[in-house]
Amino acid sequence: MKKILILLPVFIFEICSAQKAKAEKVKDKFESRQSQDMSVPPPPMIAFPAQYPKGNKAFLENVKKNLDKAALQSLGKNLKTKIILKINSDGNVLNISTYGNNETFNNEVKKAAETATGNIIWEAGKNNKGEKVIDIVNLPFQYSNS
CATH class of the missing domain: 1.20.5 (Single alpha-helices involved in coiled-coils or other helix-helix interfaces)
Structure with missing residues (x-):
């Protein structure tokens, strides 16, 4: 007991x-998932995101047209990446980045996106008050070799 x-x-x-x-x-x-610096404010809420003049689909079509298809022949059939653009409050593209598994494809898409945005002014993003603000545009991009 x-x-x-x-x-x-x-x-x-x-x-x-x-x-x-x-x-x-x-x-x-x-x-560990929380940001480490609590003094950094969260990004502003964008009520109206930035857009390419004829729409973001038109931008992706222009990127596809500007791709160097010969450089992509040996990379495989279904290629994917994300195009991330930083648009300032005047509608100018400040930065273009691409993120995907294939670095060669990322570089080709970045070149094509730079050509597609050339001297084009985007419609700037607007906050809830209607003020133009800097915006980050995140667009998925797919390409398949035929």
């Missing part, structure tokens, strides 16, 4: 301490 009375508190202690360890791990995971 004494053994049971001694083992019961030890068993309960083990269960409680095991659950605390799991709770700390969840807390650590949550904190």
